[in-house]
Amino acid sequence: MREKILAVMEKNSRIDIKDLAALLGESEVAVANEIAEMEKENIICGYHTLINWDNTSEEKVVALIEVKVTPQRGMGFDKLAERIYQYSEVTAVYLMSGAFDFTVIIEGKTMRQVAQFVSDKLAPLESVLSTATHFVLKKYKDHGTVLCDQIQDERMLITP
Amino acid sequence: MSLGVGEPDFDTPWHIREEGIYSLEKGRTFYTANAGLRDLRVELHNYVKRKYQAEYDPDKEILVTVGGSEAIDIAMRAMLDPGDEVLVPQPSFVSYVPCAVLAGGVAVPIDLEEKDQFRLTPEKLLEKITPKSKLLVLPFPNNPTGAIMTRPELEQIARIVEEHDLFVLSDEIYAELTFGEERHVSFASLPGMRERTVLINGFSKAFAMTGWRLGYACGPENILKQMLKIHQFAIMCAPTTSQFAAIDALRNSDSDVDHMRESYDQRRRFLLRSFEEMGLECFEPLGAFYAFPSVQRFGMTSEEFATRLLHEERVAVVPGTAFGDSGEGYLRISYAYSLKSLKEALGRMEKFIRHLDASV
Numbered sequence: 373m374r375e376k377i378l379a380v381m382e383k384n385s386r387i388d389i390k391d392l393a394a395l396l397g398e399s400e401v402a403v404a405n406e407i408a409e410m411e412k413e414n415i416i417c418g419y420h421t422l423i424n425w426d427n428t429s430e431e432k433v434v435a436l437i438e439v440k441v442t443p444q445r446g447m448g449f450d451k452l453a454e455r456i457y458q459y460s461e462v463t464a465v466y467l468m469s470g471a472f473d474f475t476v477i478i479e480g481k482t483m484r485q486v487a488q489f490v491s492d493k494l495a496p497l498e499s500v501l502s503t504a505t506h507f508v509l510k511k512y513k514d515h516g517t518v519l520c521d522q523i524q525d526e527r528m529l530i531t532p
Numbered sequence: 533m534s535l536g537v538g539e540p541d542f543d544t545p546w547h548i549r550e551e552g553i554y555s556l557e558k559g560r561t562f563y564t565a566n567a568g569l570r571d572l573r574v575e576l577h578n579y580v581k582r583k584y585q586a587e588y589d590p591d592k593e594i595l596v597t598v599g600g601s602e603a604i605d606i607a608m609r610a611m612l613d614p615g616d617e618v619l620v621p622q623p624s625f626v627s628y629v630p631c632a633v634l635a636g637g638v639a640v641p642i643d644l645e646e647k648d649q650f651r652l653t654p655e656k657l658l659e660k661i662t663p664k665s666k667l668l669v670l671p672f673p674n675n676p677t678g679a680i681m682t683r684p685e686l687e688q689i690a691r692i693v694e695e696h697d698l699f700v701l702s703d704e705i706y707a708e709l710t711f712g713e714e715r716h717v718s719f720a721s722l723p724g725m726r727e728r729t730v731l732i733n734g735f736s737k738a739f740a741m742t743g744w745r746l747g748y749a750c751g752p753e754n755i756l757k758q759m760l761k762i763h764q765f766a767i768m769c770a771p772t773t774s775q776f777a778a779i780d781a782l783r784n785s786d787s788d789v790d791h792m793r794e795s796y797d798q799r800r801r802f803l804l805r806s807f808e809e810m811g812l813e814c815f816e817p818l819g820a821f822y823a824f825p826s827v828q829r830f831g832m833t834s835e836e837f838a839t840r841l842l843h844e845e846r847v848a849v850v851p852g853t854a855f856g857d858s859g860e861g862y863l864r865i866s867y868a869y870s871l872k873s874l875k876e877a878l879g880r881m882e883k884f885i886r887h888l889d890a891s892v
Contacts, residue, residue: 380798384871391871394805395798525873529848530536532626532675 552777568596584718600747616666622856643858676864678817708738
C-alpha cells in the first residue's frame with residue numbers, strides 16, 4: 373500500500389484522504405494510519421507547494437553551486453554539509469559523485485545577493501576548496517511538473 | 533463538462549511519439565507492404581504470443597489496419613455473403629451493426645442483461661442462432677458496459693460456436709485494460725477457436741494512440757488473405773509513420789501500459805465509490821474505462837436523464853441506448869479523465885440526483 377500512497381501523494385500532496393482511500397480501494401483509517409507512520413519514519417518529510425516564481429512579481433534568483441571540499445579530521449562530509457545547510461538561503465545540499473563534492477542550491481532576491489552569500493559565507497568555510505556558481509535562467513520542468521505549458525484537454529467531447 | 537469520451541486522456545507515451553517524429557525526419561514517408569511493415573508484423577506476432585498465448589504467422593496471418601475499425605469492417609466484408617446473419621451482443625460498440633449491414637449481412641442483436649453482468653450467456657446465444665447465422669461478434673472487454681468474460685465462460689461459448697460452426701470476430705481492443713484478479717483471455721487462444729476466429733486489436737486504447745489510426749487483425753490464412761485483398765485496394769497500407777512508432781510501442785511500453793492501467797483502476801474505484809455515495813446503482817466493471825450505471829429507479833429513459841443532466845448541471849454522459857436497445861435504463865460514463873475532472877463532474881451529478889430524489 374505504501375508505494376501506491378507515495379506514488380499518488382508525490383504528485384498530489386493535497387489529495388483528500390477520503391479520495392486517496394477510494395483510489396486505492398482501502399479504508400480511510402488504514403490510509404491515514406499508514407501516512408502517519410511514514411511521517412514518523414521520516415519517509416514523508418514534508419508537504420511543499422511547487423511555485424513558478426517567474427509568473428509573480430517577486431524577485432527570485434536560484435543558483436546551483438558546485439562545491440569542492442577537503443574533508444578534515446573531525447570534519448567529514450556530513451559535518452560539512454550540516455554547516456552549509458543550516459543557512460536559510462540554502463534550499464538543497466546533495467553529496468555527489470564525480471568532479472565535485474556538493475551540489476548546493478541557493479535562493480536569493482538578486483544575483484548580487486546570491487554571489488555575496490557565496491563569497492561571504494560559503495567559500496570562506498574551512499574545508500571548502502572551490503566553488504562554481506551557476507545561475508538558473510529558466511525552469512522548464514521541476515519536481516516532475518512541466519512549468520511552461522498549460523495542460524489542455526483537446527479531445528472531442530463525445531466519441532463512441 | 534463531459535464524461536462521454538471513448539478515448540484515453542493520456543497522450544501517447546513520449547518515446548513512441550519520438551519514434552514517429554524520427555521516422556518522419558528520416559524521410560520514411562513511403563508506402564509500406566500492404567499487410568504492414570514486416571518488422572511490425574513480427575513484433576505483433578511476438579506480442580500476441582507473449583500476452584495472449586495465440587500464435588500467428590507474421591507473413592500470412594497478421595494484417596496491419598487503419599485502426600481496429602478498419603479491421604472490423606473488412607473482416608465482415610470478407611466473411612459475409614448477402615443475407616448471412618451476424619450475432620451482435622448488445623450493448624456494444626456502435627460499429628458492428630452498421631458494418632454488418634453495409635457488408636450485406638443481417639445484424640441479429642443479442643440483448644445482454646445486468647443480472648449476467650452484461651456477459652454473453654450460452655442460453656442467450658443459443659436463442660438467436662439460426663441456420664443463417666454466420667458470424668458471432670465477441671466484444672470483450674466491452675464498450676460501453678466495462679464487462680469482461682472469464683475463461684470458463686468463454687469456453688462455454690466456444691463449445692456452442694464449434695457445434696454450430698460459427699465464425700467469430702473477437703474485438704479485443706481493450707484487452708490490456710482489465711482489472712481485478714482476472715487477466716484478459718483471448719478467445720483465439722481457446723482450443724479449436726483459432727481456425728474460425730478473427731482476432732482484432734489495436735494501439736488506440738492500450739498505448740493511447742487513437743489518432744494514429746493503427747490496429748491489426750490476426751486470423752487463419754484463408755480469412756486474412758481475403759481481408760488483405762479488400763485492404764490493399766481500399767487502403768493500400770496503414771499510415772507508415774504510425775507503423776514505425778508502433779514497433780517501438782510494442783517493444784518498449786510495458787511500464788507505460790502498466791502505469792496507465794493502474795491509473796484507470798484507481799479512477800474506476802473512485803467512480804464506483806462515488807456512485808455508491810450518490811445512490812447510483814452500478815455493477816462492477818472489470819474492463820475498458822467505462823461504467824454503466826442504472827438510472828431505472830428515477831423513472832426516466834436514459835435519454836431523458838442524460839438530456840436533463842446536460843441542461844441542469846451541464847454534464848454530458850452517453851445514454852445507454854446509443855449502444856443498442858438493451859442499453860435502455862443505463863448511462864455510459866467514461867473515466868478516462870483526471871481525478872480533478874472526475875470529482876467536479878461527479879459532484880454535479882450528485883447534485884442532480886439529490887435534486888431528483890428530493891422532488892419525489
